[in-house]
Amino acid sequence: MKLIESGDEVKKILLMGNPNVGKSVIFSRLTGVYVIASNYPGTTVEFAKGYMRLGSERIEVIDVPGTYSLEPTCKAEQVAVAMLDEAIEQQDGAIVINIVDATNLERNLNLTLQLLKKNIPVVVCLNLWDETKHTGIKIDVAKLEKILGVPVVPTCGISGEGIKELVSRLKEARTGSYSYDEKERWNEIGKIVNQVQKITHRHHTLLERIGDASLKPFTGLPLAVVVLFVSFNVIRFIGEGLIGIVFEPLFEKLWAPLMMNFSRFLGSSGFIHDLLIGKLVGGEIDFVESLGLLTTGLFVPFAMVLPYVFSFYLVLSFLEDSGYLPRLGVSIDNLMHRLGLHGLAIIPMLLGLGCNVPGAVATRVLETRRERFIAATLMAIAVPCMAQLAMIVGLVGRFGAKGLGLVFGTLIVVWLVLGSL
Ligand SMILES: Nc1nc2c(ncn2[C@@H]2O[C@H](COP(=O)(O)OP(=O)(O)OP(=O)(O)O)[C@@H](O)[C@H]2O)c(=O)[nH]1
């Protein structure tokens, strides 16, 4: 058994592991900015080389191509094995950091056990440690370390947790003492995993259940209707709240007296008066019916439209950040196909409800010119923008659900009929 006694003896580190386990992330954590990317001689297989400091030594670190085993099945794996063999042959103080995907212990240990049979010191790094917590996997690190006979360090490459400990334990790297019959390797792995890993039964969170349900057609469509219905009401609730609590009082209590004074100043009539203040209704300013630039002209955009625009984007950004929009795209895909569009096209449509301009810009996500044209045309004709919506709600709202249903029903029918043409 070879034991490296001081950090000074480590001259070279090979980062080895299965593909996609975080080797490159750990590599950049360990090395500085001077990274040399090159091809392995005689191949097109690329690898990166860099340097790190350990004590007073400058150590070469190599990001070896990912491999599932030491019995290569492809070019990249051949290079990985060749690099390992070279390092062993040269006896130049090389060690291996075996990076393991801790959420896939069984598959990853296959390479680990093979590495432990080689005459090179190994440290095992249990990367993606953060993910084990999310997936309910518990690994007894101390026990695994005892079984394998080499240091085992949990890390999270992307946050950098555990990297310090990994570095501090490099000098404890040692050749494996774990012995097993080569033919029984997978059995051995099974035994090890049974001893060190516990998968705690973890209830899916409510959010995950809803997430799954939103993707299945049976539950997805009703859910979509519910989400859109709730969104619509939240938009109305926030918009109406803003109007009732903030804007209307502001206009009625502050702006109206000011304008009344101004109206008197202008002599309560005349062209300028009518232009700026508009007609007085019963001797008072009526912000909806006076129709003056400074009265209705300000009231409609600020106190009737803006609050809805604001609440619309608030709700939309919430839907987007929660990841619901793409899911909606999936569940509505069938319906949208009838219109010659992919489900994804629902996103520009919904954006178009806010303002047709970003909606039209968002049609960029659609693949073909044809789809973009259909989406943009449908939007221009049958998707009212927020300002129009606010007016619709403002004007027809007093007729309640019937009035609104009629208007939107008509729009939806137009949208569907137009789309299917
Ligand atoms: N959650 C989490 N993600 C990680 C961690 N380490 C790496 N990743 C992510 O895993 C992915 C793969 O990381 P890489 O470093 O490219 O993996 P690799 O082993 O170099 O992959 P190949 O070079 O393709 O073999 C990236 O998206 C990383 O951001 C970790 O500790 N936790």
Ligand SMILES: [Mg+2]
């Ligand atoms: Mg990589």
